[in-house]
Amino acid sequence: MKKYLIKTFGCQMNEHDSEKISWILESIGYEQAESQEEADIIIFNTCAVRKSAEDRVLGQIGELKALKREKPDLILSICGCMMQREDIVEYITSKHKHVDIIFGTNNIHKLPQLINRYEKTGQTVVDIVEENREIDESIEANRKYSFKSFVNIMYGCDNFCTYCIVPYTRGRERSREPENIIAEIEKLASTGCKEVTLLGQNVNSYGKTLDRDYSFANLIEDIHKIDGIKRIRFMTSHPKDISDDLIKLYGKLDKLCDHLHLPVQSGSNKILKAMNRKYTREDYLKIIDRVRAVNPDISITTDIIVGFPGETEEDFEDTLDLVRKVGFDSAFTFLYSVREGTPAAKMEDQIDMEVKNDRFQRLMEVLHPFGLEFNKKYLGKEVEILVEEVSKNNEKVLTGRTTSGKLVHFEGDKSLIGELVDVKITKAKTFTLEGELVK
């Protein structure tokens, strides 16, 4: 049997695409390789969101030149968001001639054909589809876990935040039909799935491209009715489109997890406007108040970019101030990275790296104490954990997550993986909790 290896970079959308690629390869007779050396095909599923992500991919592809020389039959393939950029495809085909198959985010279903074409001709195959409005419902996924699953509810993005490459790499926004989503989740539930994470670049605008009146809140209510599903999560929601109906569900549906990831990006109204985010800091703070009024235990996390073009010290102070006012459980923080082809790349007043790094450091200092403070609230409490895996550092220790998304370590037998168990929290750290299994 031929063997494949997939290396995935970027967001959950990409992780889930890799699960689909894995399913496609297994349906044509491949099996998963344990190592690079053992593989007959290696696929890089790439991310273009920041330059650092791209550099990592290009570095690793360069490193494979030697392996390809040793094993000329090895097929090396690259797909994902970077491949939707013409300049990058050109760079790879000229500088990395050991790459055999290049495809994009809109045509993963064609992989068997592309492999076939490469095997017949021995010529580099490049197949990129610029735009795809159709949704292919025939591809399934080889999910990494049986008890928690990603489910796409929509594809693409129409928001064009001025810094962001995703609308160019993922095309126009389109929602899947609710019936297809529900059927997929019912099937997952029937094979033991307990937790679903609904995926979209802006789940709050789910339904806009459907030919009927059906919203994200409607979808969650319908998923809530599915037996076997115990937890519902989603990623990512945009503040400009969050609805009252959705906020109310946090007080109504016990399966909806006590977690909201709501990227704010900046606390300065001037910068939010330049980013084309279409909300103000006041709007954002109001949303947080409304959500906490409905569910005081909810954990709130966010994404923040520092050093967007034109960000002054005052703008940055506004971000720090918003962080203090909200009190985020945790945040993904990024240095602004120029993405060619986006409006922000052409903006004047790009910020020096030194200033960006300094602001990044100061942001961490404000963020981190909140993490510890919020985690301390769990001390002595019994919380329900979905057990995910054995700890990488200690085989007697299991890790799992609370409904609020906190990572918990505790001693237990690996037969508990995939189960919901009660754990008493005994120790709180900035990023994780520790506890004891309640018998």
Ligand code: SAH
């Ligand atoms: N659709 C999601 C985010 C997808 S990208 C949303 O709108 O929330 C994930 C995060 O990467 C973004 O929230 C943003 O914080 C960050 N990001 C995107 N483009 C970036 C860039 N050019 N430089 C730095 N960070 C960026």
Ligand code: SF4
């Ligand atoms: Fe990028 Fe904005 Fe779309 Fe998110 S909503 S993917 S940040 S353009």
Ligand code: F3S
């Ligand atoms: Fe990266 Fe594409 Fe996701 S650019 S963040 S992998 S949608």
